[in-house]
């Protein structure tokens with residue numbers, strides 16, 4: 001993934017990525033650790049998935065997962081009860097984790113800033129909430145999270 005011309009009819013250049021790409025430092029699954037809310041998180045995805053729950057023991061179980069994919073699997077399982085306000089807070093949690101990762105790893109902040117003013121799109125064939133969806137009509141909330149963090153980093157530069 002990288003810079004693409006997906007809307008050639010609109011002549012719009014995009015920076016594209018997939019949230020689950022562990023090789024892409026800007027993705028939430030990339031293993032770049034940080035401290036937040038009094039704990040050490042191996043990736044943004046670990047933090048994001050754990051924050052779905054109020055139960056401390058379940059959060060810790062997710063935090064200790066060896067990979068982001070494992071953390072996501074545990075976070076998506078319906079065995080533990082999700083916090084009631086999750087729908088309202090999920091993008092805020094993703095934004096906080098992504099911002100703190102960038103502050104902890106300045107090279108990632110640099111990479112994000114180097115996308116300039118390009119629109120960032122999370123390419124996903126199935127996810128219409130975080131990504132583009134199959135037809136590019138998705139909400140692209142992960143792309144929006146990255147653009148919001150980029151805006152904040154710009155004001156601090």
Ligand SMILES: Nc1nc(O)c(N)c(N[C@@H]2O[C@H](COP(=O)(O)O)[C@@H](O)[C@H]2O)n1
Nearest residue numbers: 075076086087088090091127128129130
């Ligand atoms: N509608 C909606 N609101 C939210 O706040 C969400 N987090 C999602 N997520 C959707 O559900 C799938 C699994 O959730 P997470 O990736 O663990 O958030 C995800 O693929 C989204 O489609 N949906």
